Amino acid sequence: MSETTSPTPERSFGFRTRALHAGGTPDAQHGARAVPIYQTTSFVFDDAADAANLFALQKYGNIYSRIGNPTVAAFEERIASLEGGIGAVATASGMSAEFITFAALVGAGDHVVASAQLYGGTVTQLDVTLRRFGVETTFVPSSEPEDYRVAFRPETKALYVEIIGNPSGEIADLEGLAAVAHEHGVPLVVDATLATPIWCGPSSTARTSSSTPRPSSSAGTAPPSAAWSSNPVASTGATASSPR
Numbered sequence: 164m165s166e167t168t169s170p171t172p173e174r175s176f177g178f179r180t181r182a183l184h185a186g187g188t189p190d191a192q193h194g195a196r197a198v199p200i201y202q203t204t205s206f207v208f209d210d211a212a213d214a215a216n217l218f219a220l221q222k223y224g225n226i227y228s229r230i231g232n233p234t235v236a237a238f239e240e241r242i243a244s245l246e247g248g249i250g251a252v253a254t255a256s257g258m259s260a261e262f263i264t265f266a267a268l269v270g271a272g273d274h275v276v277a278s279a280q281l282y283g284g285t286v287t288q289l290d291v292t293l294r295r296f297g298v299e300t301t302f303v304p305s306s307e308p309e310d311y312r313v314a315f316r317p318e319t320k321a322l323y324v325e326i327i328g329n330p331s332g333e334i335a336d337l338e339g340l341a342a343v344a345h346e347h348g349v350p351l352v353v354d355a356t357l358a359t360p361i362w363c364g365p366s367s368t369a370r371t372s373s374s375t376p377r378p379s380s381s382a383g384t385a386p387p388s389a390a391w392s393s394n395p396v397a398s399t400g401a402t403a404s405s406p407r
Contacts, residue, residue, distance in 0.1 A: 178245065178361055186240030198237040204228045245360040257356060258284055264352055265289075265321070271297030274319045276311055278335065279304040280328035285354065289323070308339035312346070321350050327357035337363075 176184075187198040206225040208214035216222040225232055235253050243251040254260045265288070269275060277289055279302040289300040301314045311322060322344045324335040337353065344351035355363070 181241070181244045182361075185244035186237035198234060201228070201232045201234045203232070206232075247360075257354075258288065261285060261288060261354070262292075265293060265298070268350060268352070269293070269298045269320045272318060273298050274316045275300040275321050275323055276314045276319055277302055277323040278306075278325065278328065278333075280306075280331040280333045281323075281325055282329045282354070282356070285323075285325075306333055306336060308336055308343050311340060312343045315343075315347050319347060319349060321352050322347075323352045323354075325354040325356065326363055329357060 184196075187196075189196055190199070205227060208217065213222070217224050217226050225236075228235075239251040239253050242253070243249065252260075252263065254263065265275070275289060275293070275298060277300050281289075281302075286302075289298075290302075293300065301316075303310050303314050305311075322340060324337075324340060326335055326337070327333070328335075335353070337351075341351045
């Protein structure tokens with residue numbers, strides 16, 4: 164009579180362990196624990212068919228370090244793990260992280276509702292750069308979710324705030340703002356520059372704030388509450404980036 168063994172439950176690691184090891188695996192050849200810095204620009208393909216599959220995105224792997232490499236991939240997986248996100252995209256700067264988020268969510272004729280208490284570079288990107296591309300922004304000089312609600316238009320595609328305003332220090336009401344975003348079916352995009360995931364996770368906070376349905380964001384990567392830009396902790400769904 165054979166005994167049936169139950170599968171071993173998947174282990175859930177704590178925050179500190181994931182901060183050190185998420186996204187990395189010990190080196191099989193040398194046993195190194197830390198993720199190495201891969202300095203190569205290019206990667207070897209098995210054959211022409213292997214290269215074709217990689218470039219056609221039919222196979223997961225590395226093509227060119229300008230697109231991604233194992234070091235960056237480990238960083239992205241670690242940030243996604245700490246933030247409770249589906250995935251992350253690393254960029255060279257916070258402004259880059261913001262721009263690729265807006266590029267994914269809005270286009271000519273669209274509208275953004277944003278806090279007026281934002282980093283100066285972000286205000287310029289919204290009020291000057293994106294306006295040149297046909298995207299309008301309404302800046303709300305308040306922390307009350309109701310004031311954000313009345314600023315919405317039919318063409319509004321995103322609600323943008325910072326967890327802690329720079330330099331005002333104003334604290335965003337993530338739960339209230341997530342409820343407003345969900346009500347209109349748009350992403351709540353959060354810049355987490357002055358916060359860290361151990362103290363405040365935009366994704367988990369916003370997800371528990373409303374019982375209304377959460378349609379997928381136009382970026383196609385996460386529900387509306389899970390799109391955020393962070394420096395260095397994003398979004399976009401996640402965007403993760405280095406400090407400005």
